[in-house]
Amino acid sequence: MSQPFIKAFFDEPTNTISYLVADPVTRVAAVLDPVLDFDLASGVADTHSAQSILAFAREQDCRIAMVLETHAHADHLSAAPFIKAHTGAWIGIGVHIRDVQRIFRPVFAMTDLKTDGSDFDRLFGDGDRFLIGEMEVEVLHVPGHTPADVAYRIGDAAFVGDTLFMPDYGTARADFPGGDARTLYRSIRRLLSLPDETRLFMCHDYKAPGRDDYCWETTVGEQRKHSVHVSESVSEDEFVAMRESRDAGLSVPKLLLPSIQVNIKAGKFAEAEANGVTYLRIPVKWQAV
Numbered sequence: 001m002s003q004p005f006i007k008a009f010f011d012e013p014t015n016t017i018s019y020l021v022a023d024p025v026t027r028v029a030a031v032l033d034p035v036l037d038f039d040l041a042s043g044v045a046d047t048h049s050a051q052s053i054l055a056f057a058r059e060q061d062c063r064i065a066m067v068l069e070t071h072a073h074a075d076h077l078s079a080a081p082f083i084k085a086h087t088g089a090w091i092g093i094g095v096h097i098r099d100v101q102r103i104f105r106p107v108f109a110m111t112d113l114k115t116d117g118s119d120f121d122r123l124f125g126d127g128d129r130f131l132i133g134e135m136e137v138e139v140l141h142v143p144g145h146t147p148a149d150v151a152y153r154i155g156d157a158a159f160v161g162d163t164l165f166m167p168d169y170g171t172a173r174a175d176f177p178g179g180d181a182r183t184l185y186r187s188i189r190r191l192l193s194l195p196d197e198t199r200l201f202m203c204h205d206y207k208a209p210g211r212d213d214y215c216w217e218t219t220v221g222e223q224r225k226h227s228v229h230v231s232e233s234v235s236e237d238e239f240v241a242m243r244e245s246r247d248a249g250l251s252v253p254k255l256l257l258p259s260i261q262v263n264i265k266a267g268k269f270a271e272a273e274a275n276g277v278t279y280l281r282i283p284v285k286w287q288a289v
Contacts, residue, residue, distance in 0.1 A: 003155040004135055006201070007056060008216055011035045011049050014076040014255065015204050017216045020053055021154060022062045023133025029062040030132050031089070032152065032159050033070055033203050034079040036267065040255060050079035054086055065132070069093040069120075070161025070203060071149040072100050074176060074260055075253040078267035090121035091266050094141060094150035097123065101264050103147075103177045108261045108281050112270075119266040124150060142191060144184025145172040151191060157199045163187055164200060166215050167222050168208035170229035171239075175247035181240045188230050196221030257282055 005022040014035060022029035035049045057064050064087040067080040071094065080091045101115040117123045124130075126141035138153040142163045151160045162172040163184070171188060174181040191200070200223065202216040208228075224232050230239060253259070258280045262269055269278045 002135060004132070004157055005060075006157060007060075008201070009035075009049065009053055009056075010205075010214060010216070011037075011076070012214075013037075015206050015214075016073075016076050017201070017203055017205065018049070018053060019159060019201060020057055020060075020062065020064075021132065021157075021159075022057075022060065023135045026133030027060070027062045028133030029057060029064050030066045030068050030137075031064055031083050032068045033073070033161070034067060034083055036077040036079040036082065036262075038077045038255065038258065040258065045077070047079060047082050050082045054083070063087075064089050066122075067091045068152055068159075069263075069266075070151065070159065071146050072097060072260065072263040073162075073203075074146075074256045074263075075204075076255055077259050078263050080267040082267075092122035092124055093117075093120050093266070094139070094148045095123040095125050096141065096143065096148035097264065099147040099178060104260055104264055107177075107283060110261065113265065119264075119268060121266075126150075140190065142187035144174050144180055144182075144187045146176055147178040149187070153194070153198075156197065157201060158191065158194060159201045159203075160191060161203045164191065164223065164227075164230075165202055166205055166208065166218055167226040168211060168228060169206060170227065171243065173247045173250055174243055175250070181243040181247070182236065184243065185230070185236050185239045192220055192224055192230070194220050196224070 002024050005024045007020045009018045016035050018034045019032040038045045066089050067083050098117045105113045124139040128139040140151040142149050142151050145162045174184045198220045200218050205214045205216050272278045
C-alpha cells in the first residue's frame with residue numbers, strides 16, 4: 001500500500017493541527033479535525049482556516065472525499081460542514097459519539113439533539129476499515145480523554161487526536177464528563193503497542209518548556225522512550241495518580257461551551273432565530289454564598 005501524503009495545518013489560536021491526508025496514486029483525500037475560526041469575544045465565525053485546506057487540495061489536484069473527526073473537540077469548533085458543503089465529503093466519527101451526545105444533551109437542554117449519532121454521515125466502531133482512494137484506514141477506539149476518541153491508522157501513520165501530545169509535553173486530560181485516566185492509560189498503551197517506526201500525528205501542541213517551535217509528529221518508539229507521562233517505566237497506577245492530580249488544577253478550555261454544543265452535532269449550529277442570528281447557550285450555575 002502507498003504511504004499517505006500528509007499536509008499539516010496549524011491553527012495557533014487553538015493550538016490545533018488539522019491534516020489533509022491523500023492517496024498519492026488516486027489523489028483522493030481526507031481532512032482530519034478541521035477548525036472553524038471563532039472569536040468568542042465578538043461571536044464572529046469565519047472559515048479562513050478551512051479555506052486554506054481547500055485551496056491546498058486544489059493546488060495538489062486532490063479530491064476531498066471525507067472529513068474524519070477524532071472526537072468531539074472541546075477547544076475548537078469544527079469546520080466539517082463547510083468542507084462538506086464545498087466538496088460533497090461525508091463526515092465520520094467514532095460510534096461512541098452517541099455516549100457523548102447523551103452526556104451533554106441535558107447540560108445544554110438540547111431537546112432537538114438526536115443521540116443516535118445521525119448528525120454524522122458515518123460512525124466507526126473499533127477495528128472498522130475503509131478506504132481513502134486505495135489506502136486502507138483502520139479505526140482504533142482509544143477512549144479516556146472522552147468516551148468517543150478514535151485514532152486513524154493509515155499505512156505507517158496514525159492520527160491520535162488528543163490522546164497523546166508530543167513526548168516532551170505528555171498526554172490528554174481525562175476529567176471531562178465520560179473521561180477516565182485509567183482508561184486513557186490503557187488506550188495509550190494500545191497505541192504504543194504499534195511498531196516503533198509508526199509515525200504519530202498529534203491534534204494539538206503547546207510548546208513544552210524549553211522548546212521554541214511547535215511540533216506535531218513523533219513516533220511510537222520516541223513516545224515509549226521519552227514521553228514525560230507514559231514512557232515504558234511509568235505504571236498504570238503512577239499515571240492515574242499523576243493525571244488526576246494534574247487535571248484537578250487545569251482550567252476550562254476557553255471555547256469549551258460553544259465547541260461541545262456545536263461539535264456533538266457534527267459542527268452544525270442551531271437554526272437562526274427570527275432576527276437571522278444564530279445563538280449558542282451558556283449554562284449558568286448559581287453558587288451559594
